[in-house]
Amino acid sequence: MISPQLRRPVDAVIPRSTGALQVFAALLEQRTGQLIAANRAWRIETALKPVLRERGLETMDQLAGEILAGVDPRVGDQVVDALLNQESSFFRDTAVLTMVGDIAQNLRLAMPTRNLRIWSAGCSMGQEPLSLAMLFAEQVEASGGRMPDIVATDVSGAAIARAKSGTFTQFEIQRGLPVRRMIRWFDNVGADWVAKPELIRRISFRRMDLVADPLPLGLFDIVLCRNVLMYLSPTLRRQVFDRLARATRPGGLLVLGAGETVIGQTDAFRPSQEHRGLYEATGD
Amino acid sequence: MKTCLVVDDSKVIRKVARHILETLNFRVSEAGDGKEALDACLVSAPDVVLLDWNMPVMSGMDFLRALRVSAVTSRPKVVFCTTENGMAHIRAAIEAGADEYVMKPFDRETLESKLQIVGMA
Numbered sequence: 001m002i003s004p005q006l007r008r009p010v011d012a013v014i015p016r017s018t019g020a021l022q023v024f025a026a027l028l029e030q031r032t033g034q035l036i037a038a039n040r041a042w043r044i045e046t047a048l049k050p051v052l053r054e055r056g057l058e059t060m061d062q063l064a065g066e067i068l069a070g071v072d073p074r075v076g077d078q079v080v081d082a083l084l085n086q087e088s089s090f091f092r093d094t095a096v097l098t099m100v101g102d103i104a105q106n107l108r109l110a111m112p113t114r115n116l117r118i119w120s121a122g123c124s125m126g127q128e129p130l131s132l133a134m135l136f137a138e139q140v141e142a143s144g145g146r147m148p149d150i151v152a153t154d155v156s157g158a159a160i161a162r163a164k165s166g167t168f169t170q171f172e173i174q175r176g177l178p179v180r181r182m183i184r185w186f187d188n189v190g191a192d193w194v195a196k197p198e199l200i201r202r203i204s205f206r207r208m209d210l211v212a213d214p215l216p217l218g219l220f221d222i223v224l225c226r227n228v229l230m231y232l233s234p235t236l237r238r239q240v241f242d243r244l245a246r247a248t249r250p251g252g253l254l255v256l257g258a259g260e261t262v263i264g265q266t267d268a269f270r271p272s273q274e275h276r277g278l279y280e281a282t283g284d
Numbered sequence: 285m286k287t288c289l290v291v292d293d294s295k296v297i298r299k300v301a302r303h304i305l306e307t308l309n310f311r312v313s314e315a316g317d318g319k320e321a322l323d324a325c326l327v328s329a330p331d332v333v334l335l336d337w338n339m340p341v342m343s344g345m346d347f348l349r350a351l352r353v354s355a356v357t358s359r360p361k362v363v364f365c366t367t368e369n370g371m372a373h374i375r376a377a378i379e380a381g382a383d384e385y386v387m388k389p390f391d392r393e394t395l396e397s398k399l400q401i402v403g404m405a
Contacts, residue, residue, distance in 0.1 A: 089397065170369065170387050174394045178401050179374060179385040188371045 020064035033211040034231040081158040089175035101135040116148035122228035123152035126163030153208035166195030227257035241266035248281040292336040318342030337366035
Protein backbone atom coordinates (compact mmCIF):
# COMPACT_ATOMS: atom_id res chain seq x y z
CA MET A 1 0.00 0.00 0.00
CA ILE A 2 1.23 3.41 -0.86
CA SER A 3 0.85 5.80 2.02
CA PRO A 4 -1.56 8.70 1.30
CA GLN A 5 1.31 11.05 2.06
CA LEU A 6 3.33 9.70 -0.86
CA ARG A 7 0.70 8.72 -3.36
CA ARG A 8 0.38 11.87 -5.42
CA PRO A 9 3.97 13.00 -6.06
CA VAL A 10 5.49 9.53 -6.39
CA ASP A 11 2.73 8.40 -8.75
CA ALA A 12 3.45 11.47 -10.80
CA VAL A 13 7.02 10.33 -11.32
CA ILE A 14 6.80 6.56 -11.46
CA PRO A 15 5.10 6.32 -14.87
CA ARG A 16 8.03 8.17 -16.38
CA SER A 17 10.56 5.78 -14.92
CA THR A 18 10.45 2.85 -12.58
CA GLY A 19 14.03 3.46 -11.43
CA ALA A 20 14.71 3.62 -7.72
CA LEU A 21 16.64 6.85 -8.12
CA GLN A 22 13.55 8.59 -9.47
CA VAL A 23 11.60 7.44 -6.43
CA PHE A 24 14.19 8.97 -4.10
CA ALA A 25 14.37 12.21 -6.09
CA ALA A 26 10.58 12.52 -6.13
CA LEU A 27 10.42 11.91 -2.38
CA LEU A 28 13.02 14.61 -1.73
CA GLU A 29 11.19 17.09 -3.94
CA GLN A 30 7.86 16.30 -2.32
CA ARG A 31 9.15 16.70 1.22
CA THR A 32 11.49 19.67 0.76
CA GLY A 33 11.03 21.16 -2.71
CA GLN A 34 14.69 20.39 -3.39
CA LEU A 35 15.76 19.05 -6.76
CA ILE A 36 18.71 16.82 -7.48
CA ALA A 37 20.56 18.09 -10.52
CA ALA A 38 21.42 15.43 -13.09
CA ASN A 39 25.12 15.99 -12.50
CA ARG A 40 24.65 15.20 -8.80
CA ALA A 41 22.58 12.04 -9.26
CA TRP A 42 25.69 9.97 -8.54
CA ARG A 43 25.49 11.24 -5.00
CA ILE A 44 22.19 9.50 -4.28
CA GLU A 45 23.60 5.99 -3.94
CA THR A 46 26.56 7.14 -1.85
CA ALA A 47 24.31 9.10 0.47
CA LEU A 48 21.84 6.25 0.90
CA LYS A 49 24.30 3.44 1.63
CA PRO A 50 24.14 4.02 5.40
CA VAL A 51 20.33 3.82 5.23
CA LEU A 52 20.58 0.50 3.37
CA ARG A 53 22.93 -0.85 6.03
CA GLU A 54 20.77 0.37 8.89
CA ARG A 55 17.66 -1.25 7.44
CA GLY A 56 19.44 -4.50 6.49
CA LEU A 57 18.72 -4.07 2.79
CA GLU A 58 20.97 -4.95 -0.13
CA THR A 59 19.78 -2.89 -3.09
CA MET A 60 18.42 0.53 -3.88
CA ASP A 61 15.38 -1.12 -5.46
CA GLN A 62 14.56 -2.75 -2.11
CA LEU A 63 14.80 0.63 -0.41
CA ALA A 64 12.57 2.24 -3.04
CA GLY A 65 10.14 -0.63 -2.50
CA GLU A 66 9.98 0.10 1.23
CA ILE A 67 9.17 3.73 0.49
CA LEU A 68 6.43 2.80 -1.94
CA ALA A 69 5.01 0.18 0.43
CA GLY A 70 4.56 2.90 3.02
CA VAL A 71 4.61 0.41 5.92
CA ASP A 72 7.24 2.22 7.97
CA PRO A 73 6.94 6.01 7.74
CA ARG A 74 10.44 6.41 9.18
CA VAL A 75 12.06 5.13 6.00
CA GLY A 76 11.01 8.28 4.13
CA ASP A 77 12.48 10.49 6.87
CA GLN A 78 15.71 8.52 6.80
CA VAL A 79 16.05 8.80 3.03
CA VAL A 80 15.28 12.53 2.97
CA ASP A 81 17.70 13.25 5.81
CA ALA A 82 20.41 11.29 4.02
CA LEU A 83 19.83 13.05 0.71
CA LEU A 84 19.91 16.57 2.07
CA ASN A 85 23.33 18.10 1.61
CA GLN A 86 24.47 18.85 5.17
CA GLU A 87 27.95 19.91 4.21
CA SER A 88 28.92 22.90 6.29
CA SER A 89 31.71 24.35 8.36
CA PHE A 90 32.26 26.90 11.07
CA PHE A 91 32.76 30.49 9.89
CA ARG A 92 32.05 29.43 6.31
CA ASP A 93 32.98 32.32 4.00
CA THR A 94 34.67 34.07 6.89
CA ALA A 95 34.62 37.50 5.23
CA VAL A 96 30.82 37.37 4.93
CA LEU A 97 30.32 36.28 8.54
CA THR A 98 32.72 38.96 9.72
CA MET A 99 30.64 41.52 7.80
CA VAL A 100 27.47 40.19 9.41
CA GLY A 101 29.17 40.46 12.81
CA ASP A 102 30.16 44.07 12.15
CA ILE A 103 26.67 45.00 10.94
CA ALA A 104 25.11 43.33 13.96
CA GLN A 105 27.49 45.15 16.28
CA ASN A 106 26.55 48.55 14.79
CA LEU A 107 22.83 47.75 14.91
CA ARG A 108 23.08 46.50 18.49
CA LEU A 109 24.79 49.65 19.66
CA ALA A 110 22.38 51.85 17.68
CA MET A 111 19.34 50.11 19.17
CA PRO A 112 20.30 49.39 22.77
CA THR A 113 16.75 48.84 24.00
CA ARG A 114 15.76 45.89 21.84
CA ASN A 115 17.30 42.57 20.94
CA LEU A 116 18.53 42.21 17.38
CA ARG A 117 16.89 39.22 15.67
CA ILE A 118 18.84 36.91 13.36
CA TRP A 119 17.51 33.90 11.40
CA SER A 120 19.82 31.18 10.16
CA ALA A 121 17.60 29.46 7.57
CA GLY A 122 18.95 26.08 6.47
CA CYS A 123 21.34 25.81 9.41
CA SER A 124 22.32 22.18 8.79
CA MET A 125 24.04 20.78 11.91
CA GLY A 126 24.36 24.20 13.49
CA GLN A 127 27.78 25.46 12.45
CA GLU A 128 26.42 28.76 11.12
CA PRO A 129 24.27 29.79 14.11
CA LEU A 130 26.99 28.62 16.51
CA SER A 131 29.55 30.72 14.63
CA LEU A 132 27.22 33.71 14.93
CA ALA A 133 26.60 33.02 18.60
CA MET A 134 30.35 32.94 19.27
CA LEU A 135 30.85 36.22 17.38
CA PHE A 136 28.00 37.96 19.16
CA ALA A 137 28.90 36.64 22.61
CA GLU A 138 32.47 37.85 22.18
CA GLN A 139 31.20 41.26 21.04
CA VAL A 140 28.89 41.52 24.04
CA GLU A 141 31.73 40.53 26.36
CA ALA A 142 33.95 43.22 24.85
CA SER A 143 31.51 46.09 24.50
CA GLY A 144 28.39 45.23 26.49
CA GLY A 145 24.84 45.50 25.22
CA ARG A 146 22.22 42.87 24.51
CA MET A 147 22.85 39.50 22.93
CA PRO A 148 20.96 39.10 19.63
CA ASP A 149 18.23 36.47 19.43
CA ILE A 150 19.20 33.72 17.00
CA VAL A 151 16.62 31.43 15.40
CA ALA A 152 18.04 28.49 13.44
CA THR A 153 15.92 26.24 11.23
CA ASP A 154 16.46 23.33 8.89
CA VAL A 155 14.14 21.03 6.97
CA SER A 156 15.97 17.97 8.28
CA GLY A 157 14.83 16.73 11.67
CA ALA A 158 18.03 14.73 12.02
CA ALA A 159 20.15 17.81 11.34
CA ILE A 160 18.22 19.88 13.88
CA ALA A 161 18.60 17.12 16.48
CA ARG A 162 22.37 17.15 15.89
CA ALA A 163 22.43 20.94 15.99
CA LYS A 164 20.57 21.02 19.31
CA SER A 165 23.06 18.57 20.77
CA GLY A 166 25.95 20.86 19.77
CA THR A 167 28.04 17.74 19.22
CA PHE A 168 30.72 17.54 16.54
CA THR A 169 33.25 14.93 15.54
CA GLN A 170 36.93 15.70 15.56
CA PHE A 171 36.83 16.24 11.79
CA GLU A 172 33.77 18.50 11.90
CA ILE A 173 35.06 20.67 14.74
CA GLN A 174 38.28 21.43 12.86
CA ARG A 175 36.52 22.80 9.76
CA GLY A 176 36.84 26.57 9.97
CA LEU A 177 36.95 26.88 13.76
CA PRO A 178 40.07 28.54 15.16
CA VAL A 179 41.55 26.50 18.01
CA ARG A 180 41.24 29.33 20.53
CA ARG A 181 37.51 29.53 19.92
CA MET A 182 37.26 25.74 20.05
CA ILE A 183 38.67 25.55 23.56
CA ARG A 184 36.76 28.65 24.68
CA TRP A 185 33.33 27.47 23.54
CA PHE A 186 33.49 23.65 23.37
CA ASP A 187 34.18 20.81 25.77
CA ASN A 188 36.04 17.66 24.82
CA VAL A 189 33.71 14.73 25.61
CA GLY A 190 35.20 11.39 24.64
CA ALA A 191 36.07 11.58 20.96
CA ASP A 192 33.63 14.45 20.34
CA TRP A 193 33.49 18.17 20.96
CA VAL A 194 30.32 19.58 22.50
CA ALA A 195 29.27 23.22 22.50
CA LYS A 196 29.02 24.67 25.99
CA PRO A 197 25.44 25.10 27.26
CA GLU A 198 25.96 28.86 27.53
CA LEU A 199 26.47 28.92 23.74
CA ILE A 200 23.72 26.48 22.74
CA ARG A 201 21.07 28.18 24.86
CA ARG A 202 21.53 31.40 22.91
CA ILE A 203 20.02 29.72 19.83
CA SER A 204 16.43 28.64 19.25
CA PHE A 205 16.60 25.58 16.97
CA ARG A 206 13.54 24.22 15.20
CA ARG A 207 12.70 22.00 12.23
CA MET A 208 11.11 24.00 9.46
CA ASP A 209 10.41 23.55 5.76
CA LEU A 210 11.12 26.90 4.14
CA VAL A 211 8.62 26.15 1.40
CA ALA A 212 5.59 25.10 3.38
CA ASP A 213 5.82 25.53 7.16
CA PRO A 214 4.64 28.65 9.03
CA LEU A 215 7.29 31.33 9.29
CA PRO A 216 8.93 32.00 12.65
CA LEU A 217 7.06 34.68 14.58
CA GLY A 218 8.17 38.29 14.39
CA LEU A 219 10.49 40.10 12.01
CA PHE A 220 14.22 39.60 11.61
CA ASP A 221 16.95 42.19 11.13
CA ILE A 222 19.25 39.77 9.30
CA VAL A 223 18.32 36.52 7.54
CA LEU A 224 21.05 34.12 6.43
CA CYS A 225 19.93 31.60 3.82
CA ARG A 226 23.15 30.36 2.27
CA ASN A 227 23.45 27.56 -0.25
CA VAL A 228 19.84 26.46 0.21
CA LEU A 229 17.82 28.12 -2.53
CA MET A 230 20.15 26.80 -5.20
CA TYR A 231 18.52 23.38 -4.78
CA LEU A 232 14.98 24.67 -5.46
CA SER A 233 13.18 25.11 -8.77
CA PRO A 234 12.95 28.75 -9.97
CA THR A 235 9.25 28.83 -9.07
CA LEU A 236 9.77 27.58 -5.53
CA ARG A 237 12.82 29.79 -5.13
CA ARG A 238 10.71 32.85 -5.93
CA GLN A 239 8.10 31.73 -3.39
CA VAL A 240 10.74 31.27 -0.72
CA PHE A 241 12.24 34.70 -1.46
CA ASP A 242 8.76 36.16 -0.88
CA ARG A 243 8.45 34.23 2.38
CA LEU A 244 11.88 35.33 3.56
CA ALA A 245 10.94 38.93 2.73
CA ARG A 246 7.77 38.63 4.82
CA ALA A 247 9.94 37.58 7.76
CA THR A 248 12.45 40.41 7.27
CA ARG A 249 12.12 43.85 8.82
CA PRO A 250 11.86 46.61 6.16
CA GLY A 251 15.43 47.50 5.25
CA GLY A 252 16.58 44.28 6.91
CA LEU A 253 19.30 42.23 5.25
CA LEU A 254 19.41 38.89 3.46
CA VAL A 255 22.67 36.96 3.24
CA LEU A 256 22.97 34.39 0.44
CA GLY A 257 25.73 31.92 -0.40
CA ALA A 258 28.65 32.78 -2.63
CA GLY A 259 27.39 32.56 -6.20
CA GLU A 260 23.74 33.06 -5.23
CA THR A 261 21.83 36.25 -6.05
CA VAL A 262 18.35 37.79 -5.99
CA ILE A 263 18.91 39.54 -9.30
CA GLY A 264 16.38 38.43 -11.89
CA GLN A 265 14.67 36.17 -9.35
CA THR A 266 12.62 38.37 -7.05
CA ASP A 267 11.61 41.97 -6.40
CA ALA A 268 11.33 41.34 -2.68
CA PHE A 269 15.06 42.05 -2.14
CA ARG A 270 17.58 44.28 -3.90
CA PRO A 271 21.38 44.50 -3.66
CA SER A 272 22.39 46.59 -0.65
CA GLN A 273 24.26 49.77 -1.54
CA GLU A 274 25.82 49.92 1.90
CA HIS A 275 26.81 46.28 2.38
CA ARG A 276 28.32 44.84 -0.76
CA GLY A 277 27.20 41.28 -1.48
CA LEU A 278 24.17 41.46 0.82
CA TYR A 279 20.53 42.18 -0.09
CA GLU A 280 17.93 44.36 1.60
CA ALA A 281 14.20 43.84 1.82
CA THR A 282 12.40 46.25 -0.48
CA GLY A 283 9.06 46.09 1.31
CA ASP A 284 7.36 45.43 -2.07
CA MET B 285 55.09 30.34 -3.25
CA LYS B 286 54.74 29.85 0.53
CA THR B 287 57.05 27.47 2.35
CA CYS B 288 56.18 24.85 4.94
CA LEU B 289 58.50 22.76 7.10
CA VAL B 290 56.90 19.45 8.03
CA VAL B 291 58.33 18.14 11.30
CA ASP B 292 57.38 14.58 12.14
CA ASP B 293 59.32 11.42 13.00
CA SER B 294 56.98 9.38 10.81
CA LYS B 295 58.03 9.19 7.18
CA VAL B 296 54.49 8.25 6.24
CA ILE B 297 52.98 11.31 7.89
CA ARG B 298 55.61 13.54 6.26
CA LYS B 299 54.81 12.03 2.88
CA VAL B 300 51.04 12.50 3.30
CA ALA B 301 51.45 16.06 4.57
CA ARG B 302 53.87 16.90 1.75
CA HIS B 303 51.40 15.63 -0.83
CA ILE B 304 48.54 17.70 0.58
CA LEU B 305 50.67 20.81 1.02
CA GLU B 306 52.03 20.61 -2.51
CA THR B 307 48.48 20.51 -3.87
CA LEU B 308 47.92 23.68 -1.83
CA ASN B 309 50.89 25.28 -3.61
CA PHE B 310 53.41 25.12 -0.77
CA ARG B 311 57.09 24.44 -1.22
CA VAL B 312 57.73 21.73 1.36
CA SER B 313 60.80 20.73 3.36
CA GLU B 314 61.00 18.03 6.02
CA ALA B 315 62.60 17.36 9.39
CA GLY B 316 62.48 14.20 11.50
CA ASP B 317 62.70 15.82 14.94
CA GLY B 318 62.72 19.19 16.70
CA LYS B 319 66.49 19.62 16.62
CA GLU B 320 66.65 19.09 12.86
CA ALA B 321 63.77 21.53 12.49
CA LEU B 322 65.43 24.21 14.62
CA ASP B 323 68.64 23.92 12.61
CA ALA B 324 66.62 24.26 9.40
CA CYS B 325 64.80 27.34 10.70
CA LEU B 326 68.09 29.02 11.65
CA VAL B 327 69.31 28.60 8.08
CA SER B 328 66.06 29.62 6.38
CA ALA B 329 62.82 30.16 8.26
CA PRO B 330 59.71 28.81 6.53
CA ASP B 331 56.36 30.60 6.48
CA VAL B 332 54.71 27.73 8.37
CA VAL B 333 55.89 24.86 10.53
CA LEU B 334 53.61 21.81 10.73
CA LEU B 335 54.74 20.27 13.99
CA ASP B 336 54.32 16.87 15.60
CA TRP B 337 54.42 16.70 19.40
CA ASN B 338 56.12 13.43 20.33
CA MET B 339 59.47 12.96 18.57
CA PRO B 340 62.91 11.65 19.53
CA VAL B 341 65.86 13.99 20.24
CA MET B 342 63.68 17.12 20.62
CA SER B 343 59.91 17.17 21.05
CA GLY B 344 57.59 19.54 19.25
CA MET B 345 56.99 21.51 22.43
CA ASP B 346 60.71 21.89 23.13
CA PHE B 347 61.21 22.98 19.52
CA LEU B 348 58.47 25.60 19.80
CA ARG B 349 59.88 27.06 23.03
CA ALA B 350 63.37 27.14 21.52
CA LEU B 351 62.10 28.70 18.30
CA ARG B 352 60.32 31.52 20.07
CA VAL B 353 63.54 32.58 21.91
CA SER B 354 65.92 31.76 19.06
CA ALA B 355 67.76 34.01 16.62
CA VAL B 356 65.11 33.24 13.98
CA THR B 357 64.00 36.77 13.25
CA SER B 358 60.90 36.06 11.18
CA ARG B 359 58.02 34.51 13.09
CA PRO B 360 56.91 31.36 11.30
CA LYS B 361 53.34 30.31 11.95
CA VAL B 362 53.41 27.11 13.99
CA VAL B 363 50.60 24.60 13.54
CA PHE B 364 50.78 21.60 15.84
CA CYS B 365 49.72 18.37 14.14
CA THR B 366 49.50 15.63 16.72
CA THR B 367 47.60 12.75 18.27
CA GLU B 368 47.73 14.60 21.61
CA ASN B 369 44.11 15.66 21.30
CA GLY B 370 43.20 16.51 24.88
CA MET B 371 42.31 19.96 26.14
CA ALA B 372 45.37 20.18 28.41
CA HIS B 373 47.79 19.62 25.54
CA ILE B 374 45.98 22.10 23.31
CA ARG B 375 46.04 24.78 25.99
CA ALA B 376 49.73 24.14 26.67
CA ALA B 377 50.55 24.46 22.97
CA ILE B 378 48.75 27.78 22.66
CA GLU B 379 50.39 29.13 25.81
CA ALA B 380 53.77 28.17 24.35
CA GLY B 381 53.04 30.19 21.20
CA ALA B 382 51.41 27.80 18.74
CA ASP B 383 49.16 29.54 16.21
CA GLU B 384 46.88 26.62 15.38
CA TYR B 385 46.33 22.98 16.23
CA VAL B 386 45.48 20.01 14.01
CA MET B 387 44.27 16.87 15.75
CA LYS B 388 45.38 13.69 13.97
CA PRO B 389 44.15 11.94 11.98
CA PHE B 390 43.77 14.78 9.53
CA ASP B 391 42.66 15.16 5.92
CA ARG B 392 43.15 17.75 3.21
CA GLU B 393 40.14 19.82 4.27
CA THR B 394 41.28 20.03 7.87
CA LEU B 395 44.80 21.07 6.94
CA GLU B 396 43.59 23.61 4.38
CA SER B 397 41.11 25.05 6.87
CA LYS B 398 43.76 25.50 9.57
CA LEU B 399 46.22 27.05 7.11
CA GLN B 400 43.50 29.48 6.02
CA ILE B 401 42.90 30.41 9.65
CA VAL B 402 46.56 31.39 10.08
CA GLY B 403 46.43 33.30 6.78
CA MET B 404 48.60 30.90 4.80
CA ALA B 405 46.19 29.29 2.33
